Amino acid sequence: MKPLLLRFLLAATVSTLSACAMNANTPSSSHTPMSDAATTAPATLSAYHWDLAEARDASGAEQTTWVPPKTRGGAPLRLDFSDQRLSVSGLCNRLGGSYSVDTNKITISSIVGTMMACNDEGVMQYEQAVGQRLPQATVWKISESSTGPRLTLGFTDGAQWTLAGTPTDATRYGSTGEIQFLEVASQRVACSHPLIPNMQCLNVREIQYDATGIKTGQGDWQAFYNEIEGYVHQPGVRNVLRIKRYERAQVPADASRYAYVLDMVVESAQE
Known part of the structure; x- marks a missing residue:
């Protein structure tokens, strides 16, 4: 690694520290409205990695366009929420933006990402579509299922994404890294x-x-x-x-x- 890039990465890490710190399970076909009774604790939102499990339109029909390209080896689209920052991984580039929540409402800023060229045009197009879609999310809830927590994101057009939760390292070990x-x-x-x-x-x-x-x-x-x-x-x-x-x-x-x-x-x- 070039010394200049190394210094940049290290400086970014130290600066962050000083500032503060669909290989999914078979999804259910049910499609229910967002509920105000859902769990909407920001701490719970940031305690898990969220992998896209299913996407449905306002009528409940499955939206297969959001299934990641098969060329990615089945890796899930993953969202992480922490310190008012949303990170998106599992693509060619890493995407991110800011977010805020108010009870069951969520606001996600415009998504930006790294500029690494991808060999697969399908992945590039999927990545761009994800970046355009996420700022359209307006509501969220977390519910429990037999396989663990599920995050539902509701969009302006009535469509919904369901994402399966996997505990973060901090959640697994019970401490801040x-x-x-x-x-x-x-x-x-x-x-x-x-x-x-x-x-x-x-x-x-x-x-x-x-x-x-x-x-x-x-x-x-x-x-x-x-x-x-x-x-x-x-x-x-x-x-x-x-x-x-x-x-x-x-x-x-x-x-x-x-x-x-x-x-x-x-x-x-x-x-």
Whole structure:
């Protein structure tokens, strides 16, 4: 990764920290009006990732145009709501905008996104349609189903999207994630574990950056007895990772009090 891009990404991360911090289940064919009795707690809205499960028009007919292109391997269209920011993932580019809620009403700003070119024209068209559609949402509710929470978004034309909820990492672990930067060496190292003979651990050291993304320090190399969720180590490849460390609300037997989740690969180099 080019140094200028690396510095930009790191500076953006530090700035954010200082400022504050349809592979779906088979959908139901029912189509019911939005209810004022629905759960409309903003905290609940931001506690889940929301994957598009079905889309129906005002008469209840299924709108198949909102099924993601098959070339995407069945990955769902995912919405995340946090700190008045909406993020859209599962496309070619990442889309986002601001949002606000007032009881069961929702307002979503114009959607903007990164400008990466996509190889599939169908995905590009779908992405553009999603960006145009979301600001037309006017109402929302969360209801419970046998498979977990469901978010319903209602649009100006009476159509509705139903999205299935998956707990965020903060919800799963019961704490707010702390961002850290870890450099992971290209090779694992031998480490001692009473229950695992010949254990091999990641070899890591913590990296510190200032507010502009300039590296200011680093810790000592040490064996890392945990694994990093979402990270697959390739021997011979050194990485700098941005991770989120969560303190578990409930610590399983023989487990660390912390859980580590990959947030982003900042730098990668073959060695």
